[in-house]
Amino acid sequence: MTLIFDAVTKRFATGTTALDDVSLDVGPREFVSVVGPSGCGKSTLLRLASGLDVASSGTVRVDAERLSYVFQDPALLEWRSAARNVELVGELRGVEKQERRLRARAALALVGLEGFAQQHPRQLSGGMRMRVSLARALVSDPQLALFDEPFGALDEITRLQMQSELQRLFAAPDTHFAGLFITHSVSEAVYLSTRVLVMSGRPGRIVDEIDVPFAHPRPPDLRHTAEFAELTGRVSAALAGEVAA
Ligand SMILES: Nc1ncnc2c1ncn2[C@@H]1O[C@H](COP(=O)(O)OP(=O)(O)OP(=O)(O)O)[C@@H](O)[C@H]1O
Ligand SMILES: [Mg+2]
Known part of the structure; x- marks a missing residue:
C-alpha cells in the first residue's frame, strides 16, 4: 500500500486555489495526520486521495486495493x-x-x-x-483508511475514548490499515499518528512534518507525559508559524 502526492496543486473553477505544490506519502502501517487552519484544503486533499476529485497539476498515486472513507458526520x-x-x-x-x-x-x-x-x-x-x-x-479490511475530522462533533470525553479506540484498532494484530487522518486537534494528531503534517493557510502547503516515535498501542496517559507535551508543542508552534527550521 502506498499513497503518493507529487507536487499536487488544486485550483477550482471558481478561481480558488485550495492546494499548492503538496507532496506527501503514506506507506504501509503508517498513520499520518494532517493539521491546518480551517479552509486550507484538508478535505480537498482527502478527496484527491480517494479519487473523488482530481488534481489540477501534479500527480496522485494510490496503490491500495481497498480504501475506506470516514466522514465527520457518521452518515448512517x-x-x-x-x-x-x-x-x-x-x-x-x-x-x-x-x-x-x-x-x-x-x-x-x-x-x-x-x-x-x-x-x-x-x-x-x-x-x-x-x-x-x-x-x-x-x-x-481496508489497506488505506481516510478520515476527515471524524471526532470533531463529539464531546471531549467521548472524543478521548474514540481516539483510544481507533488507536487500539490501528495497533491490533488483525487489522492492517494505513491511515490518513484530518483533524484540528493537535493532541489528537500526536496521540494517533506515526507522523504529523502541518499545513499552511490557503492555498494549503505542507510547512512541517513531525515524526511521532511512540510505540503502539499507546496508553491513554501517554498524553500526560513530558515527551508528549514536547511534540504537541512543536506541532502547535509550526501551526502558529513560529518554527524556524
Ligand atoms: N467544489 C469546490 N468548488 C470550489 N471551491 C471549493 C470546492 N471545494 C472546496 N473549495 C474551496 O477550497 C478551499 C479549501 O476547502 P476545504 O474544504 O478543502 O478546506 P478544509 O481545510 O477542509 O476546511 P475545514 O477545516 O473548515 O474543513 C476553500 O476555500 C473552499 O471554499
Ligand atoms: Mg474540511
Missing part, C-alpha cells in the same frame, strides 16, 4: 440497524449474505458494539454512531 442510514449499516459495504460489493453478516458482526465487536447490532442509529449515542461508522470503514 436511519432506517437500517447498526448491523445492516455495516453490511451495506458487503451488499454493494456482492458479498454473499451469510458472509457479510459474519463480517459485520465481527466489525461491530471490534468497536465494542456487539450488544447493539440490532439497534437503529437514533437509538444510539453520538459516540456509538461514530463507532458504527468506524466498523463500516473497517469491515472491508
Whole structure:
C-alpha cells in the first residue's frame, strides 16, 4: 500500500486555489495526520486521495486495493440497524449474505458494539454512531483508511475514548490499515499518528512534518507525559508559524 502526492496543486473553477505544490506519502502501517487552519484544503486533499476529485497539476498515486472513507458526520442510514449499516459495504460489493453478516458482526465487536447490532442509529449515542461508522470503514479490511475530522462533533470525553479506540484498532494484530487522518486537534494528531503534517493557510502547503516515535498501542496517559507535551508543542508552534527550521 502506498499513497503518493507529487507536487499536487488544486485550483477550482471558481478561481480558488485550495492546494499548492503538496507532496506527501503514506506507506504501509503508517498513520499520518494532517493539521491546518480551517479552509486550507484538508478535505480537498482527502478527496484527491480517494479519487473523488482530481488534481489540477501534479500527480496522485494510490496503490491500495481497498480504501475506506470516514466522514465527520457518521452518515448512517436511519432506517437500517447498526448491523445492516455495516453490511451495506458487503451488499454493494456482492458479498454473499451469510458472509457479510459474519463480517459485520465481527466489525461491530471490534468497536465494542456487539450488544447493539440490532439497534437503529437514533437509538444510539453520538459516540456509538461514530463507532458504527468506524466498523463500516473497517469491515472491508481496508489497506488505506481516510478520515476527515471524524471526532470533531463529539464531546471531549467521548472524543478521548474514540481516539483510544481507533488507536487500539490501528495497533491490533488483525487489522492492517494505513491511515490518513484530518483533524484540528493537535493532541489528537500526536496521540494517533506515526507522523504529523502541518499545513499552511490557503492555498494549503505542507510547512512541517513531525515524526511521532511512540510505540503502539499507546496508553491513554501517554498524553500526560513530558515527551508528549514536547511534540504537541512543536506541532502547535509550526501551526502558529513560529518554527524556524
Ligand atoms: N467544489 C469546490 N468548488 C470550489 N471551491 C471549493 C470546492 N471545494 C472546496 N473549495 C474551496 O477550497 C478551499 C479549501 O476547502 P476545504 O474544504 O478543502 O478546506 P478544509 O481545510 O477542509 O476546511 P475545514 O477545516 O473548515 O474543513 C476553500 O476555500 C473552499 O471554499
Ligand atoms: Mg474540511
